[in-house]
Amino acid sequence: MVGSALYGSAAMDPIEKAEPLPEELDPTELPAAPPAEDGSGGKSTREVVLGRNVHTMCFAVKEPEDDDEVTGEREAYMASVLARYRKSLLERTKHHLGYPYNLDFDYGALNQLQHFSINNLGDPFIESNYGVHSRQFEVGVLDWFARLWELEKNEYWGYITNCGTEGNLHGILVGREVFPDGILYASKESHYSVFKAARMYRMDCEKVGTLISGEIDCADFEKKLILNKGKPAIINVNIGTTVKGAVDDLDMVIETLEKTGYKDQFYIHCDGALFGLMMPFVKRAPKVSFKKPIGSVSVSGHKFVGCPMPCGVQITRLKHINALSSNVEYLASRDATIMGSRNGHAPIFLWYTLNRKGYRGFQKEVQKCLRNAHYLKDQLRAAGIGAMLNELSSTVVFERPKDEEFVRRWQLACEGNIAHVVVMPNVTIEKLDYFLNELTQQRLIWYQDGETRPPCLAADIGDGCFCALHKQ
Secondary structure, eight states: OHHHHHHSTTSOOSSTTSOOOOGGGSGGGSOOOOOOOSSSTTOOOOOOOTTHHHHTSOOOOOOOOSSTTHHHHHHHHHHHHHHHHHHHHHHHHHTOOSSOOOOOOOOGGGGGGTTSOOBOOSOTTSOOSOOSOOHHHHHHHHHHHHHHTTOOGGGEEEEEESSHHHHHHHHHHHHHHHSTTOEEEEETTSOHHHHHHHHHTTOOEEEEOBOTTSSBOHHHHHHHHHHTTTSOEEEEEEBSOTTTOOBOOHHHHHHHHHHTTOTTSEEEEEEOTTTTTTGGGSTTOOOOOTTSSOOEEEEESTTTTOOSSOOEEEEEEHHHHTTTOEEEGGGTEEEOSSSSSOBSHHHHHHHHHHHHHHHHHHHHHHHHHHHHHHHHHHHHHHTTOOEEEOTTOOEEEEEOOSOHHHHHHTTOEEETTEEEEEOOTTOOHHHHHHHHHHHHHHHHHHTTTSSSOOOOOHHHHGGGOOSTTTOO
């Protein structure tokens, strides 16, 4: 097995006193967890025990010896740890399908900047006393996104965040500051960070129902708006939900708000973590644009763009930002962001990618992702496996594999009876075929007794269910 080849007794520690690498370093070799009593119909799920899960595979930090002669051996030991860790990363990347990260990138030209501590603390548009920053790259990236979403340079404000969650936290915070007594509305399939924001800001929050596709149910939204008439509405609109990749109908959301008499009493934040950057390049896709009455848009930079570190972009209207900003004298800048210190390397990676690919390059990658997603969906259905793909999405939803070790091997994201594969630019037809072959072979084993049957997915994906009851 892979684990024994990489981490067996042959790869011994070069320092006698240092502990050998734990066998659990290889994620494929982690022991299976006992079945959880969670009402999952006997499905084995990984047990999460605070502290224990990570400590079984952590690398201890050892104090260096006083004798300088040991230093060379210690360096060799650390190099061997890192080399084997790299091999584990290569293995895990090879079986990476369930989470939306574009692993197809080459930033070798930026290695020359890794020796600098680049920090963009404070407002990106106001240079602080800290001189080792990358604001000139950050603002260039922000200008590109503002242009994409049709907002003039003198009318927008934004910054490079540390992740998509921070973008949602900031967008909803702006909405709360504009309407302090507003109620937050979000579909039940919104990202967990939206509901985290409601808890953090002590906001009243209404969970809105969804259609079978996963997009917001505007009929239910209308009912909840009418019940709360008199209080402003702060709405999270999903440009691609986490599990099904569903895109909320922004135009219908706006129409519903106006129909129920909210007019200027609403703020819309668009969570475009993944598809916010893909949608502009999908034919016939509805536009996310500041020419419509939206307040902010956020996307992740480590997903479709392919940055090697988590980051994101948050854009809002300049007129709103004064509601939550304050001057900080010792920085000689303004505090308007969620975080203080911000990764100054991330804007450079984003700038580098945007310059290399441009609108045309992204368009080609989007078309490739959609083609490959349709291929996966069609192949799953041809194999008799229930599957669904939303029209504007590259997230293929299908029957949850019965074996949790298979789920972990392929790093699939699961919820109830369904799992999904997010087709990113690095996911090739060859990789999908590799996955499909392994899935179909394993499935024959899981259901070979004829008594155990695949789950019914009708409630999750509608007509795409291929269970014994709905098989055509």
